[in-house]
Amino acid sequence: MLRCCLWTARPVDRRYAVPPVFNDVLQTVVDEVCNLTSPEQLETSVCDMNAGPCLQHLLHIFAGQPAYNRIACALLQWPAEEGEPPAALRLCKDRVGSHLVEAILRTCGTDLYSELVTDCFRGRLWDLCDDDIAHFVVGRLVEVATDDDVAIQLVNELSPCIQQLLTSVRPAL
Amino acid sequence: MATNKHCSLVLEKLLRASSPEQLKSFFRGLYGYFNFLGFNRFSTHVLETLLSLLGPVIAAEVAEGQTHGVAVDDDEPMQNDGDGEVEPDPAAGGRGRSVCELIQQLCDELGDSWLTLMATPGSTHVVRALLAVLTGREVATSPLAGVNPRNRKKKKKKHKRTNMPGDALPAHTTIVTVGEPKYVSYCYVMPAGHAAKRRTSLSFPTRPHCHVALLPVDCPSC
Numbered sequence: 001m002l003r004c005c006l007w008t009a010r011p012v013d014r015r016y017a018v019p020p021v022f023n024d025v026l027q028t029v030v031d032e033v034c035n036l037t038s039p040e041q042l043e044t045s046v047c048d049m050n051a052g053p054c055l056q057h058l059l060h061i062f063a064g065q066p067a068y069n070r071i072a073c074a075l076l077q078w079p080a081e082e083g084e085p086p087a088a089l090r091l092c093k094d095r096v097g098s099h100l101v102e103a104i105l106r107t108c109g110t111d112l113y114s115e116l117v118t119d120c121f122r123g124r125l126w127d128l129c130d131d132d133i134a135h136f137v138v139g140r141l142v143e144v145a146t147d148d149d150v151a152i153q154l155v156n157e158l159s160p161c162i163q164q165l166l167t168s169v170r171p172a173l
Numbered sequence: 174m175a176t177n178k179h180c181s182l183v184l185e186k187l188l189r190a191s192s193p194e195q196l197k198s199f200f201r202g203l204y205g206y207f208n209f210l211g212f213n214r215f216s217t218h219v220l221e222t223l224l225s226l227l228g229p230v231i232a233a234e235v236a237e238g239q240t241h242g243v244a245v246d247d248d249e250p251m252q253n254d255g256d257g258e259v260e261p262d263p264a265a266g267g268r269g270r271s272v273c274e275l276i277q278q279l280c281d282e283l284g285d286s287w288l289t290l291m292a293t294p295g296s297t298h299v300v301r302a303l304l305a306v307l308t309g310r311e312v313a314t315s316p317l318a319g320v321n322p323r324n325r326k327k328k329k330k331k332h333k334r335t336n337m338p339g340d341a342l343p344a345h346t347t348i349v350t351v352g353e354p355k356y357v358s359y360c361y362v363m364p365a366g367h368a369a370k371r372r373t374s375l376s377f378p379t380r381p382h383c384h385v386a387l388l389p390v391d392c393p394s395c
Contacts, residue, residue, distance in 0.1 A: 016232040016309040019273050025280045026307050032287050041288065051291035057301050061308050 029058065030067050034074040043087065043097075046075055052096040056103040063107040072104050072112065079119065086120040092134040102140045110147055117141065117150050125157050135170045175203075175216035185222045193230045199223065200275050207282040217295040224302040225312035230272050232309070276306060 033042070033055070045051040055075060062068045073079075077087035091097030105113065121128070121141060128134040142158075145151040158165070174180040188196065200223060203210060210216040270278075280303065283290055290296045302312045 014228075014311050016228040016311075017235040018231060018307065018309040019235055021273065021277065022307045025277060025284070026304075028280075028284060029287050029304070037288060045288045045292055048292045050294050050297040051288060054291040054297050054300050054304075057304055061304055061310070 026061075030062070030071060033058070034070050039077050039087075042075065043077070043090070046091060046100050047094045047097045049096050052100055056100055059100075059103050059107055064109075068108070069112055072108055075100060076104065076116075076120075078116070088116070088120045089124065089128070089134075092128055092137045093131050095133055098133050098137050101137050105137070105140050105144050113144070114147055114150050117145075117153070122153065122157065125154070126161055129158070129161070129165060129168075129170065175210055175219040176213045178215055181215040181219050184219050188219070188222050188226060191226075193233065196223065196226055196230055197272055200227070200272060201270060204270070204275060204278065207279045211279075211283045211290070211296055211299055212293065214295045217299050221298050221302045221312070224299070224306050227272055227276070227306060228309065228311060231276070231306070234271055234273055276303075279303070280307075 037045070046055060059068070059071060059075075062071055076091065080086045088101055091101050105116070108116070121138075125138055125141075128138045138158075142151075142154055145154060174184055188199065191199065203220075203223075207220075210220055283296070283299070283303075287300065291300050305312045
């Protein structure tokens with residue numbers, strides 16, 4: 001039990017001073033993720049069980065920084081091209097990619113969250129709820145809603161099918 | 174030694190017991206071999222352990238303004254690889270170089286393709302440790318790191334696939350969601366004519382890193 005607690009315990013967020021030149025190295029990582037990689041390769045990496053958690057770590061590192069939105073948009077391939085469904089929907093239904101979408105929802109600011117809900121998720125929640133994996137993302141989407149208007153939108157969309165949600169086998173919901 | 178299954182464990186223990194100067198010395202000794210060590214399944218653990226211990230050393234260098242190292246040898250041996258590019262000679266080691274410079278060298282050697290590196294099973298941990306070091310964070314290591322794998326408690330693998338929340342469950346199955354939504358409890362009773370069987374605990378990954386534990390519940394039909 002103790003071992004279990006130790007394992008799940010988060011490390012203390014102690015920070016050490018680093019030289020400014022380290023920022024240049026980090027910038028090369030960001031540049032490769034955002035600019036130098038094709039969308040297909042990036043999606044493969046996001047859905048890879050080794051690279052996915054590493055990219056989540058990158059998101060946590062840059063949370064709250066100016067480069068964050070650039071990284072998040074690149075990983076989600078958002079905004080999508082005209083007429084194309086958002087790549088985020090594909091990621092939501094992937095076993096590894098869904099964790100990255102959840103990480104983005106946890107770490108993104110209110111503005112990006114609202115835009116993502118409006119552009120990617122609104123009108124598609126029931127489709128996601130019906131998926132074995134994507135319903136975890138919907139659960140997270142509702143959990144991290146801080147904006148009242150967005151929360152009301154989500155509840156309004158989910159409330160007609162609340163009876164079905166309660167009877168279906170969806171642990172995250 | 175770092176690429177050896179058993180010696181790498183000894184090295185990791187030695188590193189944890191080392192002083193900052195000893196860590197620096199060891200890190201300098203790896204100079205020129207980072208690319209080789211970054212892809213080996215055993216030496217990546219040594220690299221990860223080393224990186225996890227370097228935070229305070231780097232902070233001390235920054236505080237003392239020694240991030241550029243000391244020029245101890247102006248005619249440091251260099252290797253010409255034939256393309257006109259001059260590469261550092263591993264035999265010369267990282268003499269006089271600061272840890273910050275060695276970290277940069279490590280990134281230069283490993284970082285030809287960060288995404289490929291992230292997707293490589295052994296190297297992904299090194300990349301994560303490297304990202305933590307570059308941002309001045311502590312490297313998250315497991316409490317079992319450094320413990321001989323033979324001494325770790327082995328988990329019994331269940332090869333038989335069990336019912337999952339997404340599956341159609343048989344009759345007489347009660348599913349109760351308790352506490353965190355990741356945890357599901359249910360009581361499962363075999364249909365009439367079969368031997369009664371009640372499951373009280375079950376663990377299965379619905380997705381990687383997400384386990385569902387089934388807790389014992391009182392089922393009214395049992």
